[in-house]
Amino acid sequence: MSNIEVYIVVEGQTEQTFVRDVLAPYMAVQGIYLIAIRIGIAGHKGGNVKFERAHKDIERLIQQRSDTYISTMFDYFRIDSNWPGQELINTKIKAGITLSGIDKAGILEVATLTKMTALLSEDSIAKRFIPYIEMHEFEALLFSDVTVLAEKINVPINQIQSVLANYNSPEEINSDPLKAPSKRLEKLMIGYKKVIMGKVISESIGITRIRQQCLHFDSWLQRLEKLTE
Known part of the structure; x- marks a missing residue:
């Protein structure tokens, strides 16, 4: 099993601390090493998660090295109204379609990956970028x-x-x-x-229990775990 490094662009200090002190040790046992980086300017207090800011961080991390993976950990509540996928969610809701939290997160994550793939010339972006939107917050x-x-x-x-x-x-x-x-x-x-x-x-509580109760969070970790295959 090869070791994998994953940079996670997070919203604020709460998520950064969780990844560094709780989630990273759990994943490291499987050879997956997580590094949490707060979005935008160093020292900001979180919130105001605009796609333009996330795009710059993701692009920078993608281009730094070719052997790392990039993910995100942003609260659904905090992301910008113009975030990729938001318009589709609003359209479905206005049409009377009921969307679960997992449904909304899935739409946003697919749209985010599609947008980043279109913006970056990096051929491996679709493989190396694994967006995750928290429902509804950490x-x-x-x-x-x-x-x-x-x-x-x-x-x-x-x-x-x-x-x-x-x-x-x-x-x-x-x-x-x-x-x-x-x-x-x-x-x-x-x-x-x-x-x-x-x-x-x-x-x-422990990550195992959280995975059992929070299926979208669990699906994110499953995607990261597959990187070692």
């Missing part, structure tokens, strides 16, 4: 284990269960940014710290 993954989450933020377990009651998966929380997983956590725990708690909770 904090959804923290709802993968209600017992662990309730313990870590010190609330009764039924409060976590009530959040999940109307959803088939943590990744379906929530199409309304005002009720996003992070907003719910901030409401449940006064002084919730995204970066620190994101690491602590996800480490305690």
Whole structure:
């Protein structure tokens, strides 16, 4: 099995910390080494994920070396309204078509790859670029284990269960940014710290459990795992 390096362009410090401290050690066992790089200018606080900014980072990483792979880790909530695939999603919704979180993410990821392939002359872009859009944001993954989450933020377990009651998966929380997983956590725990708690909770849950509960996240890791074949 050959070792694989994957650069992941992430939205902010929360995702960067998760990839570096939680996900990377898990994938390294399989010979897949992840390096998280925050989008755009160094030191920015995340958010404002415009395709133009992502395009520049992806192009730079693609052109640096020919033996690495590039992926992304952006929240659906934060990406620009002009992001490739957004128009198609809006058209389908206006036509009365119901789209799950996985449906929306799939449309965006296919459109993103298609757009990058058209923009770059690099022949191997279709093989080396593996876009991933989080549904609906990173904090959804923290709802993968209600017992662990309730313990870590010190609330009764039924409060976590009530959040999940109307959803088939943590990744379906929530199409309304005002009720996003992070907003719910901030409401449940006064002084919730995204970066620190994101690491602590996800480490305690474990990637295996998160994969079981979050199928879109799992499909992303499966794509990365296939790179060693």
